[in-house]
Amino acid sequence: MEKVGHMLVSGPSITQKEINYVIDAVKNAWYENANMYHERFEKAFASYVERKYAITLPSCTSALHLALVSLGIGPGDEVIVPEITWIATAAPITYVGATPVFADINPNTWCLSAKSFEECITPNTRAVIPVDLYGNMPNMAEIQSIAKKFNIAIIEDAAEAIGSEHKGKKAGSFGETGVFSFHGSKTMTTGEGGMLVTDNEYIYRRVLTLRDHGRPPSDKKFYNTEIAYKYKMSSMQAALGLAQLERIEELIARKRLIFSWYYQELSDINDIILNYEGPYTKNTYWMVTIILNKKFGIKKEELIQQLIENNIDARPFFYPLSSLPAYKKSEQVDIAKKRNLNAYNISPYGINLPCGMNMSEDKVSYVCKILRRLLSL
Ligand SMILES: *Cc1c(COP(=O)(O)O)cnc(C)c1O
Numbered sequence: 001m002e003k004v005g006h007m008l009v010s011g012p013s014i015t016q017k018e019i020n021y022v023i024d025a026v027k028n029a030w031y032e033n034a035n036m037y038h039e040r041f042e043k044a045f046a047s048y049v050e051r052k053y054a055i056t057l058p059s060c061t062s063a064l065h066l067a068l069v070s071l072g073i074g075p076g077d078e079v080i081v082p083e084i085t086w087i088a089t090a091a092p093i094t095y096v097g098a099t100p101v102f103a104d105i106n107p108n109t110w111c112l113s114a115k116s117f118e119e120c121i122t123p124n125t126r127a128v129i130p131v132d133l134y135g136n137m138p139n140m141a142e143i144q145s146i147a148k149k150f151n152i153a154i155i156e157d158a159a160e161a162i163g164s165e166h167k168g169k170k171a172g173s174f175g176e177t178g179v180f181s182f183h184g185s186k187t188m189t190t191g192e193g194g195m196l197v198t199d200n201e202y203i204y205r206r207v208l209t210l211r212d213h214g215r216p217p218s219d220k221k222f223y224n225t226e227i228a229y230k231y232k233m234s235s236m237q238a239a240l241g242l243a244q245l246e247r248i249e250e251l252i253a254r255k256r257l258i259f260s261w262y263y264q265e266l267s268d269i270n271d272i273i274l275n276y277e278g279p280y281t282k283n284t285y286w287m288v289t290i291i292l293n294k295k296f297g298i299k300k301e302e303l304i305q306q307l308i309e310n311n312i313d314a315r316p317f318f319y320p321l322s323s324l325p326a327y328k329k330s331e332q333v334d335i336a337k338k339r340n341l342n343a344y345n346i347s348p349y350g351i352n353l354p355c356g357m358n359m360s361e362d363k364v365s366y367v368c369k370i371l372r373r374l375l376s377l
Contacts, residue, residue, distance in 0.1 A: 011356030060181030132161030317350025
């Protein structure tokens, strides 16, 4: 078979527009213009995700950290997260001294199960962090109504889902705050970077203070009111982010197109499940993902190894957080392993396929041909 070159799971689309904006920032975003790109990027981003406020940050991890601090969450508090996500969703819970509680996923969306979320609630639960996994959306309406009933704050981790929608509302617009990542692997990138969005003026002002060594905005200079953090994005990154945001519909269309090529090739195979797009949902397919039927008798690590030997990069579906060595001392682990059966049943058989912005229809065909051969289909 003809060789198509190494295909990566993720990677951005960078055009002359991004280059021009970054060059302009390097040249001009100093002195009285030092914040011009931050201001434009934050304003455009807030408007895109239909929020009042947006704050640029150096990563989504720092956005999650400040979301928790601004909500006053700390030792003794519990925060519920889905089992299946990148560890960045949960690690900041430990930074603030609170306890992560792992809830199961819904078997179709692979996102937080509303039912499992409700089962995990205790008198100590202060917040929940639903994750818009791989560009899909959980059942936010249900999660919101449970959170409201028990007075639990929602922090929506929309790191993987810019532009996704649930019931006509954009990812990141649910809950007290929404957070985004602009890591190089994400649908839009600033190299490294993140954004926190909210409609709540208290949280907005609190986060501005916390990310700047405890200096409230427009307060007395160099007169810090508390010990806090230094979490800022540079102008060059903000310029790159603005250019990417101005192309966001194109980037999302590209992700959906790449998924549609895989769908054409693989959707007739009953024993492979692809990303799901439920009613009332727009999935932006950050990661094209397949779950193999157990009957193939092949686990994700083995298949990934075989794909790599064919120049095809692939990643494992996230391991359940409670199965990671990082959490082996957590008291939550035993109960999570018994409770979260969907996560434990699905994860061993899932992989992410190459879906970087540079994928072409030919490359997708090649990946699917190799996949069929490896699975004897
Ligand atoms: C990428 C990602 C993050 C972390 O983003 P960083 O910008 O790398 O800190 C958080 N949550 C999820 C679900 C992610 O995929």
